Amino acid sequence: MLAPQIALIETALLTGKWETSSETSEVIDLAKSVVNGDFGVALQSPVAKKIFARSSTEAKDGPVFNPALAVAGNSTDNDAIRLILAVACLHAFIQVNWTGPDLDFKVLDVVQIPSSEEDVNRRAVSQLAYGGEPAYHLTQYAMLLRLAQLLLDAPSQHCQSVPWWKLRITLVHQQILDEPAPPPSAILSALEPLAPIYASNPELSGRLELEQGLLQHVISQDKLAAEYFVKAARATGMEYELTGALGKRTKFQQSELSQLVLLAESRLQIEERPKDSNSVEPSSNRGQVPETLPLNDDTLLEQTAFTSSSPSAHSRLAHLDPSSQPALHPLDQSILLAMCLNVKNTSPVHGLTGEQMTPYVARVISHPLNWSVHTMALLLRARLESNRTRTVERATLQLQALIEQMPTADAPIAERLRYAHSLPLPSKWEMEKELATRFLSLGAVRSALDIFERLEMWEEVVKCWQAMERRDKGVGIVRDLLEGRKAEADVVLARGKAATTEARRANMDLTREAKLWCLLGDLEPENAVEHYERAWTVSGQTAGRAMRSLGGYYFSRAEYAQAIACLKKAVAINPLLSRSWFILGCACMRVEDWAEAKTAFSRCVSIDEEDGESWSNLASMYMRMGVNNEMLEESASGSAAVPFENKLLAFRALKQGLRSAYENWRMWYNYMIVSMEVGELSETCRALGRVIENRGAEAVDEDVLERLVNAVTRGSTAAEEVAATDANADAPASSSPNEGRAMLRPVKHLIEDIILPRISSSSRVFRAYARLLTWECRWDDALKASMDAYRCSPAGTMERGETDVGKWREAIGDVEDIVDALGNFGPRSQGDGVNWRLQARSIVRTFVGKTKDSFEDEPEWAKVQAMLDELKKRPDE
Numbered sequence: 070m071l072a073p074q075i076a077l078i079e080t081a082l083l084t085g086k087w088e089t090s091s092e093t094s095e096v097i098d099l100a101k102s103v104v105n106g107d108f109g110v111a112l113q114s115p116v117a118k119k120i121f122a123r124s125s126t127e128a129k130d131g132p133v134f135n136p137a138l139a140v141a142g143n144s145t146d147n148d149a150i151r152l153i154l155a156v157a158c159l160h161a162f163i164q165v166n167w168t169g170p171d172l173d174f175k176v177l178d179v180v181q182i183p184s185s186e187e188d189v190n191r192r193a194v195s196q197l198a199y200g201g202e203p204a205y206h207l208t209q210y211a212m213l214l215r216l217a218q219l220l221l222d223a224p225s226q227h228c229q230s231v232p233w234w235k236l237r238i239t240l241v242h243q244q245i246l247d248e249p250a251p252p253p254s255a256i257l258s259a260l261e262p263l264a265p266i267y268a269s270n271p272e273l274s275g276r277l278e279l280e281q282g283l284l285q286h287v288i289s290q291d292k293l294a295a296e297y298f299v300k301a302a303r304a305t306g307m308e309y310e311l312t313g314a315l316g317k318r319t320k321f322q323q324s325e326l327s328q329l330v331l332l333a334e335s336r337l338q339i340e341e342r343p344k345d346s347n348s349v350e351p352s353s354n355r356g357q358v359p360e361t362l363p364l365n366d367d368t369l370l371e372q373t374a375f376t377s378s379s380p381s382a383h384s385r386l387a388h389l390d391p392s393s394q395p396a397l398h399p400l401d402q403s404i405l406l407a408m409c410l411n412v413k414n415t416s417p418v419h420g421l422t423g424e425q426m427t428p429y430v431a432r433v434i435s436h437p438l439n440w441s442v443h444t445m446a447l448l449l450r451a452r453l454e455s456n457r458t459r460t461v462e463r464a465t466l467q468l469q470a471l472i473e474q475m476p477t478a479d480a481p482i483a484e485r486l487r488y489a490h491s492l493p494l495p496s497k498w499e500m501e502k503e504l505a506t507r508f509l510s511l512g513a514v515r516s517a518l519d520i521f522e523r524l525e526m527w528e529e530v531v532k533c534w535q536a537m538e539r540r541d542k543g544v545g546i547v548r549d550l551l552e553g554r555k556a557e558a559d560v561v562l563a564r565g566k567a568a569t570t571e572a573r574r575a576n577m578d579l580t581r582e583a584k585l586w587c588l589l590g591d592l593e594p595e596n597a598v599e600h601y602e603r604a605w606t607v608s609g610q611t612a613g614r615a616m617r618s619l620g621g622y623y624f625s626r627a628e629y630a631q632a633i634a635c636l637k638k639a640v641a642i643n644p645l646l647s648r649s650w651f652i653l654g655c656a657c658m659r660v661e662d663w664a665e666a667k668t669a670f671s672r673c674v675s676i677d678e679e680d681g682e683s684w685s686n687l688a689s690m691y692m693r694m695g696v697n698n699e700m701l702e703e704s705a706s707g708s709a710a711v712p713f714e715n716k717l718l719a720f721r722a723l724k725q726g727l728r729s730a731y732e733n734w735r736m737w738y739n740y741m742i743v744s745m746e747v748g749e750l751s752e753t754c755r756a757l758g759r760v761i762e763n764r765g766a767e768a769v770d771e772d773v774l775e776r777l778v779n780a781v782t783r784g785s786t787a788a789e790e791v792a793a794t795d796a797n798a799d800a801p802a803s804s805s806p807n808e809g810r811a812m813l814r815p816v817k818h819l820i821e822d823i824i825l826p827r828i829s830s831s832s833r834v835f836r837a838y839a840r841l842l843t844w845e846c847r848w849d850d851a852l853k854a855s856m857d858a859y860r861c862s863p864a865g866t867m868e869r870g871e872t873d874v875g876k877w878r879e880a881i882g883d884v885e886d887i888v889d890a891l892g893n894f895g896p897r898s899q900g901d902g903v904n905w906r907l908q909a910r911s912i913v914r915t916f917v918g919k920t921k922d923s924f925e926d927e928p929e930w931a932k933v934q935a936m937l938d939e940l941k942k943r944p945d946e
Contacts, residue, residue, distance in 0.1 A: 075145055079230045082156050083273060085487035096146055100153050106482030108161035109174040117154055121180050148227040152234065155220035159238060160486050162213040166245075166496050168441060168485040169475035176212045195578045197242065200250025201613035201642035203580035205498060206557070207525060208245050214238070229266060232259035236280055237490045243287045244496055247584070247614075250643050251288065257281060272337055275305035275400055279407060279491050286493065288645055289676050291411050298407045306336030307401040310384055311425060314391040316375035319368050328373050331428040332386040333405065337398035339438070357480045358437040359444050362467045366459050372431060396436035403491040405429045406445050409453075410493060427453055440480035444471055445492045448500075455507060465511070468504050472497070498524050505529070509536070525557050528588055540592065547589045551582065583608035587618050597622050613642035617649050624656050632656040633665075640672070647676040651683055658686070663693045674725070684726025685736045688719035688743065713747070720747045734763035745773060750780050750807045754815040758823045769824055771833040777816050778837040782844040784809015816841065832861040832883075839890070848897040852905075855890035859883060859912070869919045877924050881933060884916050888936065910940040 078100045087104045102111040193211035197204035267273040282297025313327040375391040409426040437443040451467045454460035505520035518533040531543035549555035583604040590600030604615035620635035636653040654669030667690035673683035723740040741756035835858035842851035864880035895905025
């Protein structure tokens with residue numbers, strides 16, 4: 070009977086808006102109540118009570134819910150009822166833990182189980198532990214999330230949006246865990262058939278892409294997440310462009326400067342708003358969106374005052390006035406905010422930088438159309454402003470105001486939840502934790518401590534006591550919790566304040582108990598191994614934190630085999646934490662297990678593409694591995710040949726890593742060596758230049774420089790190229806990018822702009838420069854560089870009375886070189902009054918005069934004398 074209406078119901082549940090329909094039935098009325106935010110009505114309806122009564126039992130270890138018994142059969146009506154009730158449970162859970170206000174019913178009003186409300190919640194929290202990560206123990210109405218999960222686990226043949234709702238449940242579930250854990254792989258793969266189904270609906274198509282991106286963001290796949298966000302904007306048809314327009318940012322600014330501005334325009338139809346809804350604070354909207362706190366700064370303007378009405382004549386959005394843009398659809402606003410999630414990002418390669426994010430957030434804040442969207446925009450602005458002196462006060466006060474408005478009923482529940490799945494809105498406790506962390510960064514340790522204690526975030530409490538140099542207080546709190554002398558809020562509620570020690574200990578979630586043992590291990594290094602192993606045992610070998618901590622403990626003490634064993638267990642439980650992979654990789658390096666180290670560092674960079682150190686280590690592993698990842702074996706000469714394929718992989722890894730570690734001279738040095746090995750000589754030039762700029766003249770690698778000059782001089786000179794062209798005008802010009810004129814510019818820039826201003830006493834550098842100038846046929850400059858090389862050489866610096874025969878013999882070669890240079894360049898020199906023969910004779914005479922007394926009896930002296938005699942025979946010019 071419901072079949073014609075199932076699409077309407079599913080669309081309404083997904084969008085949070087009910088389309089007008091004349092149809093009516095018990096199921097449709099149930100769906101309407103959920104869309105309108107009347108979850109108590111829906112979950113306590115006769116059909117819901119019948120289902121929950123039939124499917125709920127009390128087992129020995131707690132309440133059991135069997136969704137297979139919930140609705141008999143797989144008819145359209147039954148599938149729809151399961152979906153509607155699952156959405157009601159999920160949204161009620163989000164309301165009480167995210168958006169507020171509090172619910173007007175209890176879990177036991179829904180599920181009739183002979184148990185206390187607190188006990189049901191505690192057991193549900195325990196069941197929500199996932200991937201070795203505990204769920205936050207003060208989560209309210211946790212049973213509602215479990216009911217939503219179980220209802221959707223039942224097979225459904227008629228509701229095509231069930232995989233989408235599983236994605237939404239997964240997103241919510243991830244946010245109550247201590248650390249994100251890998252979601253089931255089937256979550257995303259099950260969504261693939263939905264894309265063509267919703268392709269004709271821009272709003273649903275955009276939401277689907279956006280929410281997949283949010284899941285990728287949660288598991289730290291920010292690059293993939295950014296791709297989904299762009300797809301979402303494309304699906305909704307929103308056009309946006311970050312550009313510049315003339316304007317003023319400060320109150321006393323006289324001249325107009327180019328300011329960043331985001332131009333954006335929606336194609337989705339915006340719900341009708343009052344006439345003044347385009348203003349920053351529409352009067353009719355006041356009381357329905359969070360308050361936007363003013364900056365109240367004596368210098369900065371509240372917002373950039375744009376004076377240019379057309380930022381770019383070539384822009385598709387050139388018709389928009391930067392100072393008066395139209396309102397955006399709330400879904401498009403959500404997409405723009407999603408693009409600003411990586412607030413700590415500093416590289417444009419990996420998304421928007423902090424400076425670029427500000428115009429995005431400002432574009433959304435200017436038109437507050439939805440409670441949750443505006444809340445998220447203000448939160449992102451507070452994060453962006455938290456590190457700026459003039460805005461840090463507003464950032465903190467704004468965050469506090471957002472927390473205080475959660476319990477109020479200033480906006481309808483349906484409006485708060487309409488875009489809740491399209492936003493990474495933090496839970497109530499995460500918002501408070503963020504505020505406490507902000508207080509901690511400002512030095513208000515006591516204020517932060519009060520919040521952490523109220524939230525029972527004991528690890529942060531311990532950090533506060535350590536910041537106040539009261540480590541003993543932290544140890545005492547953890548021991549009291551473990552031994553049952555200190556009661557947490559849920560224990561107090563469940564057992565009463567007169568609860569016995571044993572009752573408190575029995576009532577503690579094992580995953581949280583394991584976490585406390587880990588925390589005690591951090592605080593008591595002398596007993597760390599015992600505490601970490603106790604945590605591992607208590608958790609039933611599921612506490613990834615225990616193995617992470619134990620692995621780090623062994624690594625710090627150079628016990629690498631034990632560290633590797635522990636860390637492998639940790640990453641098997643939760644492979645999303647790059648730090649564990651990094652330490653594992655370093656431990657494998659210490660024992661020379663290059664293949665395992667390569668795997669570990671590869672996982673690091675797949676999680677965080679901006680981890681420059683991991684990219685560098687990955688490159689090192691490639692340079693230590695042979696074909697098929699086998700260890701290199703040394704040849705008879707004592708060296709091992711690295712396969713070219715591995716060198717190329719190392720080159721690419723270092724190139725990627727340098728994007729986020731631009732100031733790391735060691736990475737640039739390694740990049741220089743590897744790029745030389747793979748024949749990327751232009752990159753070799755760039756790398757050597759960066760090393761010298763970071764470390765100074767002593768960092769000049771003369772061997773590399775000479776190879777770069779060789780690369781230039783082995784190509785055809787300009788004169789030879791002209792002659793070849795004249796001889797065969799129809800022949801195509803052929804030149805390698807790694808030799809000749811193609812390499813001239815980067816090598817010249819390296820020598821003339823970077824090396825020579827920093828160095829004045831390197832004979833090899835000047836000699837290499839002279840060869841480069843010779844290739845360019847710049848005879849005067851080549852002669853000057855040769856003379857500079859001679860002055861820095863052993864011959865040019867030799868003093869009278871020198872007795873080192875080896876140095877004297879080397880100096881003879883220097884004298885021969887400068888005499889040859891004068892003979893080659895002198896006749897071609899354009900300088901006035903240049904007498905190269907006289908200059909050459911003077912150099913040799915000076916050398917003879919300084920060394921005759923000490924080395925006249927040496928066999929090589931005849932060569933010096935012959936050189937002088939030859940120069941005397943030639944007539945002066």
